[in-house]
Amino acid sequence: MKKLRVGVLFGGRSGEHEVSLLSAASVLKAINRKKYEVVPIGITKAGRWVTASDAERLLNGEASTPEKQLRAGDPETTSAAAVLARGESVIVPPVPSGNRTGALVPFETKASGLEMQAAAASGSVLNLDVILPVLHGTFGEDGTIQGLFELADIAYVGSGVLGSAAGMDKGVMKKLFAAAKLPMVKHVSFLRADWETKPKKVVAQVEAALKYPLFVKPANLGSSVGISKVHDRKELAPAIDLAASFDRKIVIEQGVGGKRGKARELEVAVLGNDNPEASVVGEIVPGKEFYDYEAKYLAEGSYPVIPAKISKAQAKQIREMAIAAFRACDCAGLARVDFLMDPLTSKTPKIYLNEINTLPGFTNISMYPKLWDASGVKYPELIDRLIQLALERRAEKERNQYSR
Template identity: 60%
Template sequence: MAKKLRVGVVFGGRSGEHEVSLRSAASILQSMDRKKYDVVPIGIAKNGQWLAGGKAQSLLAGEYRQPALPAKATRRQAHAAAVASVAEALDNETADEMSALDTGKLDVVFPVLHGTFGEDGTVQGMLEMAGIAYVGSGVLGSAVGMDKDAMKTMFAAAGLPIVKHVTLFRSEWKASPRKCTARVEERLKYPVFVKPANLGSSVGISKVKTRAELRPAINEAAKFDRKIVIEEGVGGAGRARATGKARELEIAVLGNDDPIASVVGEIVPDREFYDYESKYDASSTSEPVIPAKISRAESKQMREMAVRAFRACDLSGLARVDFLMEAADLASAKPAKIYVNEVNTMPGFTSISMYPKLWEASGIAYSELIDRLIQLALERHAERTHTSFSKE
């Protein structure tokens, strides 16, 4: 019988998507074949503390209560405590509860972390330094996939169609809101979408229809990042432009250097756009449509674009590529324009999330998808051994 792989599943994290990560990890842990894998749950609390054993399970169940710092503790002290927990977690001489986190005992890590401090290249860099295989994109791909401004630069360089946009720094917005507003209005038409450059799950995103709404929207986005991306809304073409609403389409991509694309899916949001509440609120009636009701030519075009976007950002393992399609103008023979909106390098991974559902519709079941991702991680790690890092 083949030796079981020891897989560390990391979840939680410091980002605003902490709870989403817990849901994704719970589904993955439940579906992993224990005949193939020796699974090690590894939690990261909201304060950055790394947890294993019973504490990790408690975090996963939403029952963990992180120890309170002294009342006068500074942010620096809180950060130091979090860093100390990582050092302790990676120390061979720690207590039994933490010893499972020793990277030498893990064959591969599945970082089921969404958003900042997990999906943005930070954890990936740590795992690279530790010399351990891990699921998903590397440092560059993860960082680019998180930064909507850098991502669009990569898309444009690859010749992919993107919506008009303006990027502002929080510092220049604070220094001169009037100049920034003039710059946005000079280049873009309302409605626009205001977003933090580095965040996911639609946190901090606002749809802005007038100048009066722009300032509070930028202030909201600026809470979450030093860079703010403002995008011109996609409506329709011709007669449909004034009243049309963009279609939100998604494709799952799987692979390393030779990736494949799933069928196309569509999200029909229950609000003006697919915001955080529309995604995760229990009352949401947003509906996924898989496969999307589009033509074969449109499907082929989008799948090719998805693979190009994946490669443009130097991604590996998995990603969900999101598109915007103009509302159709029935009075015109011109095809609706399709834009690449963004990539998500660690998309939601519950059994009912779009990424697994798209692959299920494409013939790859949830448990098989997990197997493939782990194998892709090991393949990429093995390929890295052919790279020399010094002259000796």
């Protein structure tokens, strides 16, 4: 049988660039080369799309051990980072190709039949059956790149434009969760412009609605970038300034557990399209006060507990809530759904839906694949299933009419 041609897209302009490189390195190492013809495609931090040959070279480096893979912020242990920064050969994003497979062609090439044939003959077209985007954060999982794939008519892994955008914007996400009657922590949101013009009013609004400690977050970002835990008023303004440097929308949440102790951080992996499945429940025990970027990728001390030490009833409730959250945001393919639970000191702990991540970390030591491994789906099989789900979603889309 003819191999499926799979483009693995990674890098990107977001603050999670290095995490993307680690995820892609794991995917390229594990993907079944007997089943797939793999086309690595890198995007530099400056937004340049590098050729497949450069991209292959950049992710065939030495960063292969779990210890090195965890050091996402250190270019010396992430060989991909240095090579991607040097990439000079450039391709450009997909454009409609007019055939069953999508194509990557130079902007200068018009999409007419003769010019497409000429481009194909010159080797400047990369025809693909499916794209596996291993992009995290802004411009990767926020619906922008998904819109590009839709315009190019290329099958791709993961949620569509709506699900991706909703899963990235914590403000919109929470409104969808509320409409689905899913339990969340108390929160407020406001715009950077409000903070810059009426800071006292914003502080008064926050303190009237919420109790310390608080978590201050940029609405659109991942990997806990720009998030601060705030214990009192003097810490509030610097935390808002930090969040506002990453996004125009800021979300502030009341900390679960209050002063009784740290909330338990629980996670579930979801897989599927219209009939999604949930993995076992896992727990992250952060090495710091909360599971921020440093705790996730740079510092020692954080560790997962899979399955989480909770009751069967609690696990069932969390798994059902994860699928409900997945559907509320119209997600597809994959997502990791995060929960907060009252501390162990609570007699009747409450469970709160925190957020959904539509393109979670995908290294072989990331929670999403580890949760599925504990549920009986090994890493290479997980990649296979995601590719099949992408093709199924494309086939479902082809049933639609776009003209009368």
